[in-house]
Amino acid sequence: MKYFKKIVGDRIYLSPRNSEDVELFTKWLNDFQVTDYTDRSGQIVTLEGEKKYLEQIQTDGACFSIVTLENDQMIGTVSLENIDKENQSAILGIFIGEADYRDKGYGTEAIKLILEYGFNYLNLNSIQLNVFDFNERGKACYKKCGFKEMGRRRKSRFLNGKFHDTIYMDILREEFAQEGKEYIRNKNVK
DSSP states (O other): OOOOOSEEOSSEEEEEOOGGGHHHHHHHTTOHHHHTTTTOTTOOOOHHHHHHHHHHHTTTSEEEEEEETTTOOEEEEEEEEEEETTTTEEEEEEEEOSGGGTTTTHHHHHHHHHHHHHHHTSOOSEEEEEEETTOHHHHHHHHHTTOEEEEEEEEEEEETTEEEEEEEEEEEHHHHHHTOOOOOSSOSOO
């Protein structure tokens, strides 16, 4: 596949999603290790359905593949979706599909890259996400990136025979700016 270095970090870059990656996305979205955390375990994802989704989502948000700088391997995806220009808000979505790259900081780096892009290039003021109560890895990552819990919906999602809480988190531009750190390495204007 062909990837383009739109947003470059230290170990990864974010490339516009490519509909040619439909087979890899379909593989990941039929893997409980991925879908249990993305609220898609109850769905069956087909090649045709995923191709339509990838084509449609390209026009609705800032959707990127996460690609390693070392070997140009796509390992996951990160996006800002439901972008509301009037209220300057969006919803973050992310997953690392390649198991060998989980728990190694790639998700944290991807989130920091897309937060900087969202706040400093898309002029967003608030970026939100939701995470399930059992997702300890995700909650720790989001807190490390500066997200704060803003609410909880109790027993709102059914997964593997049990109901789970949905935790809502967000980060504001001013909170991200307080870090005073830049993550995008290929910026021209400083």
